[in-house]
Amino acid sequence: MGLTMTSTASKVSALALFLVVAFVLVPWLIAVSGRSDLYYTLTSVALLSIASAGVWLTFFIGRINIGQGAYALLGGYVSAILVTAGGVSFWLSLPLAGLLCAGISVLIGLPILRLRGVYFAMVTLVLTEVARLAALAVPLTNGAKGITDIPPPGAIRLFGLTLLPDFATLANPRQAFYFVTVALMVLVFAGVYRLVHSRIGQLCLSLQQNEELASSIGVNVAALRIIAYAISSFLGGIGGAMFVAIAQSIYPSSFAVADSVNFMLNCFLGGLGYVMGPLVGTFVLYFGWDFLFRTGEFQLLIYSMVLIALMLVLPNGILSLFAPRRKES
Amino acid sequence: MIRKYSAVQSALIGASLLGLMATGAQAANTELKIGFVGVTSGPAAAWGTSNVRSMQTLAAQWNEAGGVKIGDRTYDIKIVTFDDQKDPKRAIAGMEKMAQEGIHYVVGPNVDDGAAAVRPVAEAKGIIYFPYAFPKALYTKPAANAVLGMVANYQSGPAIYKYLHDKRNVKTIAFVAANESDPLSQRDGGVAAANALGLQVVADKDTYQNDTRDFTPVLTPIVKLKPDLLVLSGVSPANAPLLIRAARELGYQGLLSTETAQDAKVLEEGAGELANGFISVGGASTPEIRSKAMDDFIARYTKMFGEYNDESNTKVYALQYIIDTLKANPKAIDDIAEYKKTIDGFSAPNPYVKGDKMLHYVGTTSFGQKRQLAVPLVVTEYKNGKFETLFVADVD
Amino acid sequence: MTQVIVNGLYLGAQYALIALGLTLIFALMNVLNFAHGQMYVFGGFITYTVYGQLHLPFVVALACSGVTLAIIGALFERFLFRTVIRRSVRDESTMLLAAGTAFFLDAVILLLFGEKQRGVPKIVNGVLNVDWLIIPYDKIIVGVIALVLIASFMAYMQFSRPGRAMRALAQDRVAAQLMGVNVDRYSMIGFALGAMLAGVVGGLLVAITGVNSGIGGPISIKAFLMVMIGGAGVVGGAIAGGFILGMLESVGLSVLHAYGDVTYLVIFAALMVFLSIRPNGLMGKPWG
Numbered sequence A: 001m002g003l004t005m006t007s008t009a010s011k012v013s014a015l016a017l018f019l020v021v022a023f024v025l026v027p028w029l030i031a032v033s034g035r036s037d038l039y040y041t042l043t044s045v046a047l048l049s050i051a052s053a054g055v056w057l058t059f060f061i062g063r064i065n066i067g068q069g070a071y072a073l074l075g076g077y078v079s080a081i082l083v084t085a086g087g088v089s090f091w092l093s094l095p096l097a098g099l100l101c102a103g104i105s106v107l108i109g110l111p112i113l114r115l116r117g118v119y120f121a122m123v124t125l126v127l128t129e130v131a132r133l134a135a136l137a138v139p140l141t142n143g144a145k146g147i148t149d150i151p152p153p154g155a156i157r158l159f160g161l162t163l164l165p166d167f168a169t170l171a172n173p174r175q176a177f178y179f180v181t182v183a184l185m186v187l188v189f190a191g192v193y194r195l196v197h198s199r200i201g202q203l204c205l206s207l208q209q210n211e212e213l214a215s216s217i218g219v220n221v222a223a224l225r226i227i228a229y230a231i232s233s234f235l236g237g238i239g240g241a242m243f244v245a246i247a248q249s250i251y252p253s254s255f256a257v258a259d260s261v262n263f264m265l266n267c268f269l270g271g272l273g274y275v276m277g278p279l280v281g282t283f284v285l286y287f288g289w290d291f292l293f294r295t296g297e298f299q300l301l302i303y304s305m306v307l308i309a310l311m312l313v314l315p316n317g318i319l320s321l322f323a324p325r326r327k328e329s
Numbered sequence B: 001m002i003r004k005y006s007a008v009q010s011a012l013i014g015a016s017l018l019g020l021m022a023t024g025a026q027a028a029n030t031e032l033k034i035g036f037v038g039v040t041s042g043p044a045a046a047w048g049t050s051n052v053r054s055m056q057t058l059a060a061q062w063n064e065a066g067g068v069k070i071g072d073r074t075y076d077i078k079i080v081t082f083d084d085q086k087d088p089k090r091a092i093a094g095m096e097k098m099a100q101e102g103i104h105y106v107v108g109p110n111v112d113d114g115a116a117a118v119r120p121v122a123e124a125k126g127i128i129y130f131p132y133a134f135p136k137a138l139y140t141k142p143a144a145n146a147v148l149g150m151v152a153n154y155q156s157g158p159a160i161y162k163y164l165h166d167k168r169n170v171k172t173i174a175f176v177a178a179n180e181s182d183p184l185s186q187r188d189g190g191v192a193a194a195n196a197l198g199l200q201v202v203a204d205k206d207t208y209q210n211d212t213r214d215f216t217p218v219l220t221p222i223v224k225l226k227p228d229l230l231v232l233s234g235v236s237p238a239n240a241p242l243l244i245r246a247a248r249e250l251g252y253q254g255l256l257s258t259e260t261a262q263d264a265k266v267l268e269e270g271a272g273e274l275a276n277g278f279i280s281v282g283g284a285s286t287p288e289i290r291s292k293a294m295d296d297f298i299a300r301y302t303k304m305f306g307e308y309n310d311e312s313n314t315k316v317y318a319l320q321y322i323i324d325t326l327k328a329n330p331k332a333i334d335d336i337a338e339y340k341k342t343i344d345g346f347s348a349p350n351p352y353v354k355g356d357k358m359l360h361y362v363g364t365t366s367f368g369q370k371r372q373l374a375v376p377l378v379v380t381e382y383k384n385g386k387f388e389t390l391f392v393a394d395v396d
Numbered sequence C: 001m002t003q004v005i006v007n008g009l010y011l012g013a014q015y016a017l018i019a020l021g022l023t024l025i026f027a028l029m030n031v032l033n034f035a036h037g038q039m040y041v042f043g044g045f046i047t048y049t050v051y052g053q054l055h056l057p058f059v060v061a062l063a064c065s066g067v068t069l070a071i072i073g074a075l076f077e078r079f080l081f082r083t084v085i086r087r088s089v090r091d092e093s094t095m096l097l098a099a100g101t102a103f104f105l106d107a108v109i110l111l112l113f114g115e116k117q118r119g120v121p122k123i124v125n126g127v128l129n130v131d132w133l134i135i136p137y138d139k140i141i142v143g144v145i146a147l148v149l150i151a152s153f154m155a156y157m158q159f160s161r162p163g164r165a166m167r168a169l170a171q172d173r174v175a176a177q178l179m180g181v182n183v184d185r186y187s188m189i190g191f192a193l194g195a196m197l198a199g200v201v202g203g204l205l206v207a208i209t210g211v212n213s214g215i216g217g218p219i220s221i222k223a224f225l226m227v228m229i230g231g232a233g234v235v236g237g238a239i240a241g242g243f244i245l246g247m248l249e250s251v252g253l254s255v256l257h258a259y260g261d262v263t264y265l266v267i268f269a270a271l272m273v274f275l276s277i278r279p280n281g282l283m284g285k286p287w288g
Helices: A002-033 A037-060 A068-084 A090-112 A117-137 A173-196 A199-209 A211-216 A221-247 A257-270 A277-313 B007-023 B045-064 B088-100 B112-117 B119-125 B153-167 B181-197 B216-224 B240-249 B264-275 B292-305 B317-328 B330-334 B336-345 C002-029 C036-053 C058-087 C091-113 C137-159 C161-171 C173-178 C183-209 C216-230 C235-255 C257-277
Strands: A156-158 A161-164 B030-038 B068-070 B073-083 B105-107 B128-130 B172-178 B200-208 B229-233 B255-257 B279-282 B377-383 B386-393 C127-130 C133-136
Touching (some): A002 A173, A037 A068, A037 A221, A037 A257, A037 A277, A090 A221, A117 A257, A199 A211, A277 B088, B030 B045, B045 B073, B073 B088, B088 B112, B088 B119, B105 B317, B112 B119, B128 B317, B128 B336, B153 B181, B153 B377, B153 B386, B172 B216, B181 B200, B181 B229, B216 C002, B216 C235, B279 B386, B330 B336, C002 C058, C002 C133, C002 C235, C058 C183, C091 C216, C137 C235, C161 C173, C161 C183, C216 C235, C235 C257
Parallel strands (some): B030 B073, B030 B105
Antiparallel strands (some): B068 B073, B279 B377, B377 B386
């Protein structure tokens, strides 16, 4: 009992520390150094890590998901169409995009979640390409010309109280996007953490280890898989929708196979055994590329060598460095 | 050309540059940074690479000659590049980086989605950018910060089709495009132009994956239709020779054309004499029209990078325009409002073509405002390893 | 229609050869080699340099491609994959390593050979043109070489000592080890062989399609598709997958010609349906 209490306390304090860093320290540092471009970089990291968290969740049930780009694209289009054609507020379109992605992922997941290993990986990879081609072909999406000139998010008012200001009127919308996405990210990771440590999480873990065994002791394997995949796709959808609000445009190529692969790599790099893995992985991969911007034509070379070296030293992800050593099989 | 700094070094360099800019240059020239955000790796690397190298070549030429005099100061031009990997999300980050570096003039991005995605940043941070993307919304009001860096396909297409209709008796036309945004948009523009001219469009739906290596299956049904002209809409330089070869080997007898810039060496290696007669769009490439300055540029480029790329003929212009416009109004160096004011009346001699062609901004017909560089529309025909001028036209 | 079928067969032979090396590496080590396409491109550029630039015979160029890639493959296995497989908790972790090596090769290729599409002079000129079929002679030759290579690869796997050892390894790693198969040695040979195949195909196809530094990633993905259709880790499956995908493209592009925009959408959607119905491809072993 005492042990769990201290660990809960340490978790709360870690969360508090993170919040202070993200909402106070980082903006202060940016203001002092004048590096306002970091707002966008950090916002990207937050959004991509939300989508990666979804991929991580499918890893958690033992599936390699290279199809998150499809749901990010779908979520982006749903939000873009709702905002431009439907006149819906962006803040409403955001959860709607996620929910629609979750709904569609149930339909797609029913047949494909029976696949395992590389087969599931490949079928999801194809899904990304299918999403891109569908975006090109379906009339609703404006095809190859994409949807542009999407207005920035409006205000949220509740009983005359302005909860969030209209982004178009802000002097620094980048900062506002940063705050919103980081808040979203904290919620997402807290939610995933809660889920993983719940009873459902324990059951999911049993799937990862042995589906047949889990099934034989009465776990509803199919339902669990669908739930995890739907949550995963929900996260992909809101990540994509948020990006579209920042870029104020979406094209069929806005999320492509390369993105799907990157979401997966983020999880690997951070560590598949840790809830925070996708966050750390995204941060390192994205910042790594950005950081090497000065190296010009050698950017990719150095980046890939660092990646290989990291993998050699920490094959179980960066977080395995800090966590207690797992048993090696 | 090796730029390899540690973080500390680059921070120091950055800080000292800022210091220099603030206090004014003493002995050495001030540095003027011009940005590039575009794709220099992956399957479309050829587009951005020829872009970056054109800029670097021109900058090296000028800097060696003692710098560029703008107003009463002399500047060394420094090209800051960012590889967006053809990802619009990265392109935004690139534009943010440019703003952070204090850059107001950026060449790129190379594709439609990237050009649309960077617009909010460019407008918020006061950057004028020169995309190589054709969507009209980028250049039409209320958009104000983008200047089209080349001739758009909806401008060159009609001119080419009309010429071929009049001179080569083309009556039927077919289109084939990669199933991606840019080529498909260009195809739709081409089809509209062909219809307007009264040409009979026999195929306008055939698409291929951009990573296709064997084009025979795609082209088999089209070649059967025996069109007079087959347009490879928005074809990438890597795919052009493969498409040409596949069409010719299937026995296609008609004409082949595209509205994008190509490289003669690539065509020669990839399709050999089968590429003879292929019609594409160049800048000041062909020997008949290019000036001594263009020859020097090509020589310099070849020396710096080992091999010239004919695509650079259209890409030499953006940087030239930026600098010449700044010369015309030195106040624009850190104030893009001044730049926009200068655009309307700007005019300077075009150093790259023979005769008295002028550099000026165009685009009123297409965009309702001057948001396009007047690059000579040089339609070329490939013959035995070289491009020959078919005809020269002007936009607007 | 004959034309469409021959197009498909040629494309299939080309695809099958690309898929072979990938499936071999997968069968032996459960590594999905993301760098396969990059190895193919590397091989292509070596042939381009040796045959196109130095004007040595085409066969010599192919040999150079094969040998170089075999060495690269062996080094990758020995110093990268072996370490990571030994130390990682989950098998799939090698995917990140494979992706890292793919980026690395991409970068090296771009720096060494530039961004332009490259091609070499045709190995044979002329086109076979009868009233029911048009096909260039060089494609016939390359198609035949592809078939010969596929056949000799299968014979090697079937009858040679290393081939037998590798098949044992693919079936059951532990059992093979207990039977006295030197697992480390044959993993390395297998990886080298897979890489070599990629390099040789790359070199071979330079004569037809040229080579381009950016094409590696997409080629890898195409190869994955073929392997999945046929069934992962089975040589016969890779060959079947290659031919099926080639035929699917050729027939699909002709039949759906009028609806061009959706051809690939239909092809890929059909693939998803197929894999849902046959979760292990045509003849694959389940892996999960």
